[in-house]
Amino acid sequence: MAQGVRTMSEIVLFKNIQKNGPELFPAGAAAIPACGYDDYVKNGGYQGARKALKMAPLEVQQVVKDSGLRGRGGAGFPTGMKWSFVPMDFKGQKYLICNCDEMEPGTFKDRALVYGDPHQLIESMIIAAYAMQMTQGFIFIRCEYRKGARILEQAAAEALNHGWLGKNIQSSGFDFHLDVHLSAGRYICGEETALLNSLEGKRANPRSKPPFPQVYGFLGSPTIVNNVETLCNLPHILARGAQWHKSLGLNGNAGTKIMGASGRVKNPGLWELPLGTPMREVLNEHAGGPSRGKSFKTVIPGGLSTPMMTPDQFDTPLDFDSVAKAGSRLGTACLIAFDEDDCMVAATANIMKFYMRESCGFCTPCREGIPWIYETVKAIAEGKGEEGDLAVLDDMARHIFHTFCAFAPGAQGPLLSAITTFRHEFEFLIQKSQCHTAGGAS
Numbered sequence: 001m002a003q004g005v006r007t008m009s010e011i012v013l014f015k016n017i018q019k020n021g022p023e024l025f026p027a028g029a030a031a032i033p034a035c036g037y038d039d040y041v042k043n044g045g046y047q048g049a050r051k052a053l054k055m056a057p058l059e060v061q062q063v064v065k066d067s068g069l070r071g072r073g074g075a076g077f078p079t080g081m082k083w084s085f086v087p088m089d090f091k092g093q094k095y096l097i098c099n100c101d102e103m104e105p106g107t108f109k110d111r112a113l114v115y116g117d118p119h120q121l122i123e124s125m126i127i128a129a130y131a132m133q134m135t136q137g138f139i140f141i142r143c144e145y146r147k148g149a150r151i152l153e154q155a156a157a158e159a160l161n162h163g164w165l166g167k168n169i170q171s172s173g174f175d176f177h178l179d180v181h182l183s184a185g186r187y188i189c190g191e192e193t194a195l196l197n198s199l200e201g202k203r204a205n206p207r208s209k210p211p212f213p214q215v216y217g218f219l220g221s222p223t224i225v226n227n228v229e230t231l232c233n234l235p236h237i238l239a240r241g242a243q244w245h246k247s248l249g250l251n252g253n254a255g256t257k258i259m260g261a262s263g264r265v266k267n268p269g270l271w272e273l274p275l276g277t278p279m280r281e282v283l284n285e286h287a288g289g290p291s292r293g294k295s296f297k298t299v300i301p302g303g304l305s306t307p308m309m310t311p312d313q314f315d316t317p318l319d320f321d322s323v324a325k326a327g328s329r330l331g332t333a334c335l336i337a338f339d340e341d342d343c344m345v346a347a348t349a350n351i352m353k354f355y356m357r358e359s360c361g362f363c364t365p366c367r368e369g370i371p372w373i374y375e376t377v378k379a380i381a382e383g384k385g386e387e388g389d390l391a392v393l394d395d396m397a398r399h400i401f402h403t404f405c406a407f408a409p410g411a412q413g414p415l416l417s418a419i420t421t422f423r424h425e426f427e428f429l430i431q432k433s434q435c436h437t438a439g440g441a442s
């Protein structure tokens with residue numbers, strides 16, 4: 001896409017990616033050297049926060065509302081509207097929390113933002129905190145991003161030295177203290193209410209909603225939990241205006257989205273693209289098409305917790321409403337691709353194993369149902385399936401996910417779509433005890 005359209009990734013991140021070659025993140029390494037304070041400022045950093053601090057807090061909220069920004073954590077809830085539920089007249093401590101748990105399989109976009117451009121996230125949090133008059137912030141980061149946590153701590157120390165954190169930032173009269181919290185690690189910790197329990201030192205079970213965190217969150221106080229990518233849009237929206245942000249998307253969508261691809265693609269990676277970019281463009285132009293000379297069989301669009309989509313749906317624009325209309329969810333827009341040699345029964349067993357291991361065990365249908373589903377799908381994949389298994393799986397998949405949080409419905413997405421769209425693969429394995437794909441059910 002044109003250089004001028006990049007927002008979150010334009011300041012430093014993509015320059016560093018280019019410098020370091022196409023391999024973004026070799027396992028365990030911070031391949032992208034983090035951008036320091038001086039570079040960040042030289043490239044236009046902290047201009048958005050400077051502007052925000054001169055406005056009234058409610059004016060900042062209005063700009064964010066007008067920009068059409070929707071949450072990038074998966075659900076796409078309008079950010080400005082979410083902020084407006086925070087009681088501005090609350091006299092006690094209010095909290096801003098950045099959700100950098102990012103344990104969604106196939107999703108690595110927040111990692112790029114944190115490792116490449118930590119000051120952008122700090123500037124974003126200053127803007128959000130000021131808009132809601134929250135004087136304490138936390139970045140909740142998964143323990144596998146230990147290096148990312150160190151990068152953020154280092155950047156926060158620099159920001160403090162330059163008067164962007166702490167008391168009376170930039171002589172504005174506004175205080176903002178920021179702490180980095182390394183999670184002990186669980187997928188459920190990314191769910192915002194489980195995250196709050198975890199941050200309070202409790203077991204990371206989800207809480208019932210209502211009350212919503214905006215009014216009763218961390219330690220019972222008004223709290224906003226926002227995703228890393230959601231927040232990283234803010235400096236650019238403030239610096240260039242709501243209308244500019246609105247104009248970036250396609251087909252009436254606002255803004256850009258960091259989209260990703262992994263699995264059976266030639267060039268796995270991340271690209272900042274207009275919201276509404278067709279899935280086919282991401283798969284073929286940016287990710288280079290299928291990796292082993294085969295055709296794509298299916299794509300899970302939003303990390304793992306979204307229903308599978310088939311090649312006849314690849315023209316779907318990657319935006320919240322279009323993907324929902326196509327029967328799936330945009331989620332994190334980090335696509336996981338499968339090709340014709342992949343056995344979807346084995347893949348489903350693998351997917352359900354993840355959810356079985358990560359269930360927090362709080363709700364009975366999730367705790368008991370997912371292991372049962374995993375064992376059934378695994379037995380089918382191993383050629384030990386029985387007549388009637390599919391009917392029971394159908395029933396379980398539709399009715400078992402009545403739970404407190406969206407974890408189990410997340411597991412339901414890929415499961416239900418697999419047993420519907422690739423039913424013939426399940427039936428073939430049950431009848432013949434072998435997989436009908438060339439790759440086999442390994």
Ligand SMILES: Cc1cc2nc3c(=O)[nH]c(=O)nc-3n(C[C@H](O)[C@H](O)[C@H](O)COP(=O)(O)O)c2cc1C
Nearest residue numbers: 071072073099101102190191192226227230406407
């Ligand atoms: C099981 C589960 C895991 C989640 N993990 C994350 C995560 O790692 N990062 C994230 O931002 N949101 C995650 N979410 C969504 C959060 O609950 C919340 O909606 C999000 O942080 C809100 O941010 P946003 O409004 O900026 O999108 C998860 C939700 C569920 C149900």
